[in-house]
Amino acid sequence: MAAGDIIPVHLYLCPLTLPGLSSDQQGRLLDTLPLDEQQKVMRYRMASAREKGLLVRCYLRALLSKAHTQLNQSSLNQSPLNQSQLNADIDGAIGPSEWRFDYLDKGKPVLSKAFFARSQLVFNLSHSGDYMLLAIAKSPRLELGVDIERLRQNTNIHAILNHYFTRQEREAMLALPSTRQRERFFDLWALKESYIKAKGLGLALSLKSFYFELSETECQALSFKGLDARQARLEQAARLFLVKEDSQQTDLGNDPQQAQPAAGWQSKLWQLDDEYRFALSLSSTDPLDLRCEMVSAQALLSE
Structure with a gap:
């Protein structure tokens, strides 16, 4: 190809x-x-x-x-x-x-x-x-990975943040209204899982070795054809960054020198409904x- x-x-x-x-x-x-x-x-x-x-x-x-x-x-x-x-x-x-x-x-x-x-x-x-x-x-x-996540109200998201999310992800999430924080948590979790699964390394790949930035984008519909047709919405653009290995232990700060955009990768996030979202990551920037x-x-x- x-x-x-x-x-x-x-x-x-x-x-x-x-x-x-x-x-x-x-x-x-x-x-x-x-x-x-x-x-x-x-x-x-x-x-x-x-x-x-x-x-x-x-x-x-x-x-x-x-x-x-x-x-x-x-x-x-x-x-x-x-x-x-x-x-x-x-x-x-x-x-x-x-x-x-x-x-x-x-x-x-x-x-x-x-x-x-x-x-x-x-x-x-x-x-x-x-x-x-x-x-x-x-x-x-x-390299291809997907993840679908169901938003769960009983998950203690704040207990997980420090272990699996970078400072950028935590600060961006906590800056949101409290009603949006749980949604952002599962959005990021779906994206992070899709990238880990694409790499095929499991938790041997530190969840703090990369992070995602989300930004609002024009809403795009994704239609699943079939007898029980469904639509998903893409409302946020996802950008993947890789963290330098020697900065992971100190919990990467806001220094842009410590992380670089992931060359040759793209990730996308869709929302199926209020409960489900799914993400796709793959090692190509070619159009899909x-x-x-x-x-x-x-x-x-x-x-």
Whole structure:
């Protein structure tokens, strides 16, 4: 992918709260998973946790297959191919049950080497409360992370600030009216999680080694198409800064020499409603073609 190219990114919003799946329906979905994943699902003691674990795994597999087909088709439309090449690409479709995964040192799931070589897909997912969010792109070198957060009234945000937020983030948050501080906390948390997940380092990457500045921007709508269509709003621009390693221990002050804008990265923050917000971070400043869809569990059962 050349610099300046538009990057297609598929964003899927998937509900995790449904009328209870029947045992027959759960069995049908469970049968689509390899044995090791079936065993992981069945280890959950609570029925609700088993159902969510099952749905997350089935959504991921079905949507990887869907995005793989769509992104291949987009490539075909842009490149003249002879019939034999076209047939070979169609034959390269990957069924949901076929995908295999590896895990990076800090636990980030990625496609196995064989399936990455076949598809060139990168993905990341997050789930919180009622929703799972999944991002998929086709790019061999892209670092990609997403996070969805449900605003929780019982979280003691002030006890967390000193441990995981830089001075800039704390001061900007505490300068807001008290009614807005909790919202800003979860906005920043979603952004910080999306960047950590893109890097794949977990908490080995200090949350004080980077920070976000938020500023008001013209409201932009992001539409998730589907039977239960939803809209999200982008109302704040997010700017990522990296903190010099030797300044992290002293809790970075306001000296601009101690932090630099993160070159080659972009992060975006949307609000789904008053309760949910989600963020996307990726290692490219190229423009994005966001293809957003709302997908239900009924779609999995109709496969």
